[in-house]
Amino acid sequence: MRKILVVGAGQSGLQLALGLQSHGYEVTLMSNRTADEIRSGRVMSTQCMFHTALQHERDLQLNFWESQAPKIEGLGVSVAAPGSHDPGPTQRAIDWVGRLDGYAQSVDQRVKMAGWMETFAQRGGQLVIHGAAVGDLDYFSRTYDLVLVAAGKGELVSMFTRDPERSPYSEPQRALAVAYVHGLGPRPEHPEFDAVRCNVVPGVGELFVMPTLTTSGRADILFWEGIPGGPLDAFKGVKDPAEHLSLTLELMERFTPWEYARATKAELTDAGATLAGRYAPTVRNPVGRLPGGGLVLGVADVVVANDPITGQGSNSASKCAAAYLASILERGDEPFDEEWMRQTFDRYWATAQHVTKWTNAMLAPPPEHVLNLLGAAGQLPPVANRFANAFDDPSDFEDFFYDPEKTGAYLASVAGA
Structure with missing residues (x-):
């Protein structure tokens, strides 16, 4: 042996x-x-x-937890309209949800x-x-x-x-801040199934919202990824969990008000429900x-x-x-x-x-052809679904994501289908 x-x-x-x-x-x-x-x-x-x-x-x-954890059947992407977060209400330039072939889960x-x-x-x-x-x-x-x-x-x-x-x-590319919460409202679009939400605020960072199973049952994770030195890079030295949550929500209200609208009753799941840090x-x-x-x-x-x-x-x-x-x-x-x-x-x-x-x-600013791809996914469900399923098999991105010619050819083939 x-x-x-x-x-x-x-x-x-x-x-x-x-x-x-x-x-x-x-x-x-x-x-x-x-x-x-x-x-x-x-x-x-x-x-x-x-x-x-x-x-x-x-x-x-x-x-062991498959029957208890939420079944995540979709993955949604929103991109904030340029310049709209400063000042005044933020609009979304892009907003869609792709369906996963096999569900995802978070424990x-x-x-x-x-x-x-x-x-x-x-x-x-x-x-x-x-x-x-x-x-x-x-x-x-x-x-x-x-x-x-x-x-x-x-x-x-x-x-x-x-x-x-x-x-x-050689340096961290994002400052990370996590909060596990109870009390998040349903997504206004497709509330009938659970989805992970990826909200991109160009030049500022990203907010992810995902359903999860935690020590106290069903919950949601609010996860900010801030570009270092930017407005989301605000959690250094924040030790108090309540302060961490209020800062998370304040930034949601400013940069992703459509997600903040669901979070007005959010409470931390427990005393250990927050985390912040960064690594290269x-x-x-x-x-x-x-x-x-x-x-x-x-x-x-x-x-x-x-x-x-x-x-x-x-x-x-x-x-x-x-x-x-x-x-x-x-x-x-x-x-x-x-x-x-x-x-x-x-x-x-x-x-x-x-x-x-x-x-x-x-981690780099998205090139024009990638923004075109994300935009097209809002009009073409097969594009949204393919992007969502590539999270399971990222090798698929080779065929439609990195190269502007491949992206263009793929979008033309779907639009013409």
Whole structure:
């Protein structure tokens, strides 16, 4: 029986640990917090998982909250009319909702990670509550067949060097501010099904609104992505959750009044319902070398950290765990050497590269052909639906998004159909 250590108990680390456990591997999972501490702590993320990522959870029978979480059947895009937010009422230049082929879902990671961690322990996995340092891994690399690092923050990430060719940004491109709320009103358009809303305020940032399941039941996430130094970059030093919410709503009233109209009765779901921060999107070398010569393999956002503007973090984590699980199972009794580690990462990068390319493109001001595409989606439902479904499979953007000629040809084909 091969012994594997997974450091980090997020979407990818837990999914991978539970998957390996179900195949008879002897798995140790290290987390810096207990399940109870996670459940009663602060929110850790926004997350909206699309069909492919949800299917990876179903394949491992880990979809414990599927019947409780809202079924997100659409994805809507609004673009504020230029200059309209200063002063006077904001109008929307673009506004539409595309339908998803398979529904998406959002489960608060406090709920999911705590539940999965308890399941891992109940199934006989060894759970170690300890914030691992590089020195710990030096020791463990000699006692385990494979060490996987899935803790995307802290000292361990420094073992994995930045890949400059795949990392065009060296600074954070957005200031992030999250609030989980109860009491949001229904969307005025298509209230009969749940949808994620992406509101673009050109030159200022984006507001995402998504239905979720949290520790206290059904809720919604209000998520601002502000261009650094701009009017949305206002949450630094805001420690009080109530102040965080009132600032969130104030900015909604100013920049997205159509969303603010639904939020006048919004209240935080709990004392830990807010989060703010920023990080530079970075792709790293997947193999970490320990002082004693041992090797460790980076997982998910340890090695590919994208800005959350495209909602891909938990999806990528799930896809990474699935790719790594398949590689480990195929390896049998062969050693997990450096060449295998690099091939394993390359297998994940085959899908992750499309996420990184698209996310980095969305962080830049949209070129004219992309604005034309978003505008056309309001008149042509097949365009809206294709854009929405590309969140599940971002490789599809290659065929209609980046290149003005391909975009034009695609729009002409739909308009003429």
